[in-house]
Amino acid sequence: MSEPLILSATQGAVRTITLNRPAALNSFTGAMHEQLLAALDAAAGDAAVRAVVVTGAGRGFCAGQDLNDADMRAPDGGAPDIGAVIERRYLPLALRVRSMPVPVIAAVNGVAAGAGANFALGCDFVIAARSAGFIQAFSKIGLVPDCGGTWLLPRLVGRARAIGLAMTGDKLPAEEAQRIGLIWQCVDDAALMEQALALAGRLAALPSRALADTRRALDDAAMLDYGAALQLEARLQRELGRAHDYAEGVAAFLAKRAPVFTDR
Ligand code: T3D
Numbered sequence: 001m002s003e004p005l006i007l008s009a010t011q012g013a014v015r016t017i018t019l020n021r022p023a024a025l026n027s028f029t030g031a032m033h034e035q036l037l038a039a040l041d042a043a044a045g046d047a048a049v050r051a052v053v054v055t056g057a058g059r060g061f062c063a064g065q066d067l068n069d070a071d072m073r074a075p076d077g078g079a080p081d082i083g084a085v086i087e088r089r090y091l092p093l094a095l096r097v098r099s100m101p102v103p104v105i106a107a108v109n110g111v112a113a114g115a116g117a118n119f120a121l122g123c124d125f126v127i128a129a130r131s132a133g134f135i136q137a138f139s140k141i142g143l144v145p146d147c148g149g150t151w152l153l154p155r156l157v158g159r160a161r162a163i164g165l166a167m168t169g170d171k172l173p174a175e176e177a178q179r180i181g182l183i184w185q186c187v188d189d190a191a192l193m194e195q196a197l198a199l200a201g202r203l204a205a206l207p208s209r210a211l212a213d214t215r216r217a218l219d220d221a222a223m224l225d226y227g228a229a230l231q232l233e234a235r236l237q238r239e240l241g242r243a244h245d246y247a248e249g250v251a252a253f254l255a256k257r258a259p260v261f262t263d264r
Contacts, residue, residue, distance in 0.1 A: 006035040007057070008042070013050035013204040014197060015043040022058025027066035028115060033089045040096050047264055050204035052100065053196050054123065055107040064114020064137055086146055090115055094148040097122045098219065101212050101264045103203040107196035108174070108183075113137040118147035121156065124215060125199060126183035128174035129192045134182065139169045155222060157182050207245035209263040 007018040017039045019026035026032075043049045056062055065072065071089065074080045097104055097119070106112075106120035108128035113135040120126050120134075128134075136153070138145050145153065145166050153162035157180050165172060174186040187195045203211065213236050221229040240246055245263040252259035 004035065005029070005032040006039045008039050010049065011197065012201065013048060014053060014200040015046070015049045015051075016053045016055065016197075017043065018055050018057050019062055020057045021066075022056070022060070024066055024068075025060030025063035025111065025113075026056040026058070026116070027063040027069075028089070029066045029069040030071040030089065032066075033093060037093060037096060040093075040100065043102070044096075044100055050102050050208050050264075051200035052102060052104045053107050053193075053200050054104065054120075055193070055196070056109050058110070060110040060116075061106070061108045061112040061132065062116025062119060063111065064116045067141070082143070090147045093119065094122050098148075098215070102208045103200075103211050103215075105196050105200055105203075107192055108132045108134075109189075109192055111135065111171070115147035115149075118145060118149040118152060121152045121182065122148045125185075126177075127185045127187060127192065127196050127199065128177060128183055129189040130174055130186055131189050132174045132186075133171040134165075134174075134177050135169060135171045136166045137169055139167055205261070207249065207259075207261040207263060209243060209245060210240055212264075213240060 003020060005020050007020050009016045017036070019032065019036070021027065021029070021032060040052070043052050065085070071085050072080050103125065104123040105125040105127060106123040108120050108126060110129065110132050112120045112132065114137040117134045117136060136145050136149065144150065149166070153166060161180060172182065174183070177183045178186040185195070217232055217236055220232055224232065243263050245261045248261060249259050
């Protein structure tokens with residue numbers, strides 16, 4: 001039997017999902033997309049999972065689209081419909097990550113290129129090994145950044161750096177990525193998984209529903225005017241204020257005990 005392209009493992013309330021095509025730097029094939037989406041759906045649907053870590057097997061995180069995959073070939077041998085590949089594969093993946101009911105951490109163990117870089121950047125936290133790097137490889141093959149790159153890059157690092165990264169396709173080392181605010185943290189290679197799992201454990205103990213609504217509020221507010229953002233905050237606080245976790249958080253604070261959050 002062939003190796004699964006995606007591995008899932010659970011430690012406590014943390015689900016670790018590993019991209020598992022190391023010989024091709026975990027580049028995306030249609031089959032890997034399907035297994036990855038299924039693994040994310042399974043994590044989202046499992047009430048015992050309260051944080052997700054995504055990482056890569058071997059020396060790379062993900063080299064983006066597998067440029068040899070059948071997904072990329074038109075049946076008649078003509079030019080491929082890459083727009084269809086984006087709509088069928090990358091759009092659902094990017095939206096799935098952004099709508100997870102729990103925080104998602106990318107533990108970037110090695111090079112993250114093309115859609116592999118933007119898949120990582122779409123996660124809530126990116127922790128990268130010092131030897132890792134981020135490459136907007138698209139310009140080198142005549143494409144634009146996808147998997148959310150055009151939206152994410154300028155918001156994360158501003159237009160000047162977004163344009164620079166996207167047009168040159170130069171590799172940005174993890175340390176520099178942290179310095180300019182593209183990622184959360186750069187850590188020593190040997191400490192990557194320990195640090196990612198420690199952060200995931202901390203997040204798992206926090207109120208998941210409030211964390212997911214925080215992501216949503218920050219993303220939506222970027223497209224609203226000030227008044228509308230204030231209205232959105234009011235609506236979310238109204239809903240959260242009626243939920244179990246708020247009552248539990250306040251009760252635990254007043255009783256000077258640790259809270260036990262359960263909402264998702
Ligand atoms: O359908 C669409 O195109 C639309 C979607 C687009 C989204 C995208 O992601 S477009 C961008 C696609 N990705 C790339 O262009 C990156 C291509 N890869 C590289 O530039 C380099 O591999 C890296 C800079 C990422 C790493 O370089 P290096 O020297 O560390 O490794 P390598 O030797 O190039 O790669 C190792 C193996 O992985 C090698 O296979 P081999 O020779 O050992 O059998 C290489 O061919 C394979 N590999 C790496 N990236 C891809 C890949 N195979 C297929 N597709 C890849 N993207």
